[in-house]
Amino acid sequence: MAGHSKWANIKHKKAATDAKRGKIWTRLIKEITVAARMGGGDINTNPRLRLAVDKAADANMPKDNVTRAIQRGTGGLDGANYEEVRYEGYGIGGAAIIVDCMTDNRVRTVAEVRHAFSKFGGNMGTEGSVAFMFKHCGQMFFAPGVDEDKLMEAALEAGADDVIADDEGGFEVLCPPNDFAAIKEKVEAAGFKPEVAEIVMRPDNETTVTGDDAVKMQKLLDALENLDDVQEVFTNVTVDL
Template structure:
């Protein structure tokens, strides 16, 4: 096991402007509802619901809003029947993309995802066309201030994690999916609640992309994230720091 993997799990995340925050709330509420419907309404006994609650807290969602979504899902009746769908394809520069969605209208979601890929230099593929380039992992994230890289590595190993990546953005801890709850619980005993805890897609390798491709790729990612049905997008790209600095201006 390596303490610091050379590969990063790159997930595209949007900023915290009001419109984006509202859209993020919509996605989290949907996940809370589905998690409560498909399992127990107690986060301590339902790992998926607990992960959704963690995401809701990180987004500063009110306790009342969370509880309403959970009660709605636990009731089961009169709510939309959401279906989990995964789309796979390629973006500009040969970047592999996995798009996870929760939808009550498969045709609508497929149309939105296909249009986003088509408008921004991507190609939507068949199921399994890119997922072999990723591994399914348990993922836990802590902000950088909670611990030094060495302390986090030691604690993560003791908790049963497989890998830790620490940097300016914080600590990313990885475990096999079946060990996610154990690793998360062990870390929370020492550092408190995590900022994120979920099953995730981690690229086995990353693809470096040029500036023009990066610009188009970010437009594609924005278009995908703009869909209320899309919960998460994983990609295997890497953009050099100097290009990211220019694009961030």
Template structure:
């Protein structure tokens, strides 16, 4: 009986992982569609599309899924128009949260995001209510296999990057908002679709959270990220290693 229960638990976790992967692929596909529609359909001439395809490959998204998204964007039979929308608010413990979405129905998405904040002890605010607590910067990320730290760092600096760090198995290059396009294009030309490039919101300061607040924040972020329209969630919370170990 214990073996059967363990098998069921493993299958449940695998099912949850598969569902999460499918949702992630759907969000990347949406970004590919929007990118392809917003510029030239050739990734070599459309840096945003190249970055979207890079993100797809970094996530091990099947080639068929990528090609299907491209065909949907260029086939002419898809009349869905996605808008880029940003939501801002306060989460549990006074944490600041920014939510970026691609939606074909602003009212639906706003209602769902507001409900998520309310359910987990937060409040959705007006645009600009927390953005001032973050730096809006560019991020270009590569697998370390593209080359040595010194080589990539030199190319990044020549292109106008602000900083580069080695984090786990990746190089992460950060840029100013104004310098992002030049750095993205230069490093994309050097390393092709292995690059993942996007604008992010980096908190200027962080809020230390106890275990109770941390649990609430994780639930809020999980619920927001589970929304089909939500592409990215940024927040300024800080959780100690000790609390993270207890939360598993």
């Protein structure tokens, strides 16, 4: 995707995250709870939990909230029993969309996701209908102006798979999802702080939508992201408004 679109979308995402801090905290609490339940409550031996706790710190979540979420996950406190579920579908012009949720009520969640798709011009797909177009990986974005050679050396030595330059001078570092936390720490220790760092479903190919299609697509993505049970939404298009 075009560099200006990429960085505009990254800034838009960060601004949207800041504007919805309460909801972000709720999503992070779910993620911390599930990560602790699946891999234990020690961030040193549970990379998924470590990433979630790091995100909570970036979102200025109080440490007490984090501790309680870990305790709920490990059985120390009572709480809802969340499960992970993924839905796939199509947006404007056949764009591929993946919707990752955490829910304590699958019936409610699938109804809400299906309603959002149909109301805003999309369609729910079957399991596996679009996931093959994406790769599960760790992803870090670095702003234009970073020293390419030094970043590449630091990232590859840390275990990254690839460093990709965009047409505006920014860089994208890709790595195996299971090694993401350790690689991110090593890259940051080398002096490189990513603008955004996440484990994602990264599309193999991307296109940019503009005009009315971009407006419609953004409304669909916003509707999905605003659902209480939705954790992440991934798509293979860049919305250029």
